[in-house]
Amino acid sequence: MxxxxxxxxxxxxxxxxxxxxxxxxxxxxxxxxxxxxxxxxxxxxxxxxxxxxxxxxxxxxxxxxxxxxxxxxxxxxxxxxxxxxxxxxxxxxxxxxxxxxxxxxxxxxxxxxxxxxxxxxxxxxxxxxxxxxxxxxxxxxxxxxxxxxxxxxxxxxxxxxxxxxxxxxxxRPILREKLQEHFRPHLANLCPNCQGRFERNPLRILDCKNEKCQNIGRHAPTTLDAxxxxxxxxxxxxxxxxxxxxxxxxxxxxxxxxxxxxxxxxxxxxxxxxxxxxxxxxxxxxxxxxxxxxxxxxxxxxxxxxxxxxxxxxxxQGITFPVTRGPAVFIATVGTEVEKQAFTLLQQLRRQGIAAEKDYLGRSLKAQMKYAGKLDARLVIILGEEEVARGVAVVRDMQAGEQQEVPMGGMVDYIKAKS
RNA sequence: GUGGAUAUAGCUCAGUUGGUCAGAGCACCAGAUUGUGGCUCUGGGGGUCGUGGGUUCGAGUCCCAUUAUCCACCCCA
The missing domain is CATH 3.30.930.10 (Bira Bifunctional Protein; Domain 2)
Known part of the structure; x- marks a missing residue:
């Protein structure tokens, strides 16, 4: 339980x-x-x-x-x-x-x-x-x-x-009376449920799904008659x-x-x-x-x-609803040195209203790319120690399969322009 | 409240007349050039077979109970 x-x-x-x-x-x-x-x-x-x-x-x-x-x-x-x-x-x-x-x-x-x-x-x-x-x-x-x-x-x-x-x-009282008049002779043949309805609410006998009740009610006065x-x-x-x-x-x-x-x-x-x-x-x-x-x-x-x-x-009916898209950006990292920069960039992007995500399981770059693909991220920023040392990072367009180096200083603006 | 069906890995399901039956596909994880996804290949983790009793030398596999799910009655959204 x-x-x-x-x-x-x-x-x-x-x-x-x-x-x-x-x-x-x-x-x-x-x-x-x-x-x-x-x-x-x-x-x-x-x-x-x-x-x-x-x-x-x-x-x-x-x-x-x-x-x-x-x-x-x-x-x-x-x-x-x-x-x-x-x-x-x-x-x-x-x-x-x-x-x-x-x-x-x-x-x-x-x-x-x-x-x-x-x-x-x-x-x-x-x-x-x-x-x-x-x-x-x-x-x-x-x-x-x-x-x-x-x-x-x-x-x-x-x-x-x-x-x-x-x-x-x-x-309604008039209809009620007319209905009781109609059903009274057949009272014994109604389903147990409707026998109770006869007094309480004879109207409800009309939409009973029981076959016998429906037959008996076929020629009964209806709501509209009264x-x-x-x-x-x-x-x-x-x-x-x-x-x-x-x-x-x-x-x-x-x-x-x-x-x-x-x-x-x-x-x-x-x-x-x-x-x-x-x-x-x-x-x-x-x-x-x-x-x-x-x-x-x-x-x-x-x-x-x-x-x-x-x-x-x-x-x-096979009606589809608007699908929610994955994050605009996924930040992948290579090496532990760049973790803090990745986290900082992540928050900067989010504060600009850009949906951004990163790995939290210490995955390899390959696994991070795979994960980004699963999340349906549109862009992946790859922070490698080598590039970061030069003040740049690789931005990969997952759909197109193309990537290019972008200076870290202009990264947020670059992503904003792209998304 | 009544009736029927079902209940095996995260998911969808195989499991013959009870005796290697604990499996497949998908998913997940990892490798296939120690820095790159979607395809392919290889390997791996994971299940007290809903739960509790019983029959039997032996039960996912038979019986009973119980819980849950699904479908229908009833009623309604």
């Missing part, structure tokens, strides 16, 4: 971490353009926040949270998602008193106690945004378009955007805004997401070829959540993208 990481977690090492940095920077850039400010909240919160915010009956709260009691006897939970904490921060810091809407983004680790499999980990990373304080369908469209924009800039292909409207507190006039027109406007900017979508009237807080717009983005866990992102509107969490009645909407799954999709 001493040398194995906890189940479902990952080390991201040099070589891999550059992809993460690239992704994160891309997301931050898009946020700048769309006007979203970063919020950094704790990775743990009071358990109660998630129980109330995410929903007591969700799988996340019922069986997937990393919950523990701290030394002060408080129940603490490692955040399983980002929205609840963002809402808490909005309320606690009274951001509702600022000019609305408030547009935030976050990026960081989330924790869920699941059985790991392809694209699913116990510690995983999400990038997400939240907009508080506007119920405009244009905001729904902005948020969805932004997510799609990010995928597109990464270069992901063949993604499917599914959208739906799950109604509001006015129309929308009230306000929700219906909201949904129509969202679609028209998406149409206006050319965002392709599939209306999926069986899409019901697993978190209880969604109202009206719900959406999910799926990728092919990354296994069963095909969702690379999702989100929706949550007009009741902020009030539920103790804030003033405030509409909100957001999405979250799974970074591991994005990276997995990119890998499967």
């Amino acid at each position: 001493l040398t194995t990481r906890p189940r479902g977690t990952n080390d991201i090492l040099p070589g891999e971490v550059e992809k993460w940095q690239y992704l994160e920077e891309l997301a931050r850039q898009v946020c700048r353009e769309y006007g979203y400010g970063e919020v950094r909240t704790p990775v743990f919160e009071h358990t109660e926040l998630f129980a109330r915010g995410v929903g007591e009956t969700t799988d996340i709260v019922e069986k997937e949270m990393y919950t523990f009691t701290d030394r002060g006897d408080r129940s603490i939970t490692l955040r399983p998602e980002g929205t609840a904490a963002a809402v808490r921060a909005y309320v606690e810091n009274k951001l509702y008193a600022m000019p609305q809407p408030i547009k935030l983004f976050y990026i960081g680790p989330m924790f869920r106690y699941d059985r790991p499999q392809a694209g699913r980990y116990r510690q995983f990373h999400q990038f997400g945004v939240e907009v508080f304080g506007s119920d405009s369908p244009a905001v729904d469209a902005e948020v969805i378009a932004m997510a799609m924009d990010i995928y597109e800039r990464i270069g992901l292909k063949d993604l499917e955007l599914h959208i739906n409207s799950v109604g509001c507190p006015d129309c 929308l009230c006039a306000a929700c219906d027109s909201h949904f129509e406007l969202v679609k028209s805004y998406l149409d206006a900017v050319g965002v392709q979508y599939i209306v999926d009237n069986r899409l019901v997401r697993g978190l209880d807080y969604y109202t009206r717009t719900a959406f999910e983005i799926m990728a092919r070829d990354i296994g069963a866990q095909s969702s690379v992102g999702g989100g929706g509107r949550y007009n009741g959540l902020i009030e539920e969490c103790g804030g003033p009645p405030t509409p909100g909407i957001g999405f979250a993208l799974g970074l591991e799954r994005i990276l997995l999709t990119a890998e499967r």
Whole structure:
């Protein structure tokens, strides 16, 4: 155990971490353009926040949270998602008193106690945004378009955007009743899971993957059949805004997401070829959540993208990220006499903003050259006792395979000019 | 929480019906004119065969347990 990481977690090492940095920077850039400010909240919160915010009956709260009691006897939970904490921060810091809407983004680790499999980990990373304080369908469209924009800039292909409207507190009870009416005669034939959902949240029976449930639900009324006039027109406007900017979508009237807080717009983005866990992102509107969490009645909407799954999709699709290059300069030495000069030169170069490296294992010149090649250094400065005595050093261009003598006094300037 | 598969050098894997089976390729290190990389050649280091039991004269090779990984269910990112 001493040398194995906890189940479902990952080390991201040099070589891999550059992809993460690239992704994160891309997301931050898009946020700048769309006007979203970063919020950094704790990775743990009071358990109660998630129980109330995410929903007591969700799988996340019922069986997937990393919950523990701290030394002060408080129940603490490692955040399983980002929205609840963002809402808490909005309320606690009274951001509702600022000019609305408030547009935030976050990026960081989330924790869920699941059985790991392809694209699913116990510690995983999400990038997400939240907009508080506007119920405009244009905001729904902005948020969805932004997510799609990010995928597109990464270069992901063949993604499917599914959208739906799950109604509001006015129309959902009506749908709920209609659904129960439809499923009641077949109650005994539903899967055990859905039998429980019948009372708690009949909406969820609609997107159950169980074959029997799907058959029974085939002719059930869908979310869109019961929308009230306000929700219906909201949904129509969202679609028209998406149409206006050319965002392709599939209306999926069986899409019901697993978190209880969604109202009206719900959406999910799926990728092919990354296994069963095909969702690379999702989100929706949550007009009741902020009030539920103790804030003033405030509409909100957001999405979250799974970074591991994005990276997995990119890998499967053969998408390459900008590669990081090796050091501009490698300083090789011959003889112990020149070590100090090499070290001094190394630091001078670095202070000029030039990535420079040297050997620290006492390697032979041949081995140093080989090592420099492995590091993908562009130039190698060879400090030989003979040349140094004459005040010069050899600079070798590794790509061209050519080298020449350069006076030590002008070395930094020479390298600067070359790199 | 349920089911299936896998677990041999840093990596990818061979290892026949249990008896030189502890190997290969790559990687790493060193040499091939005692001051020069990328190709080639030669040599070298490195593994309690996931862990713990058991069967057997003898087990990577069979059995059980355990841990981990992978895949799927469930759920979601």
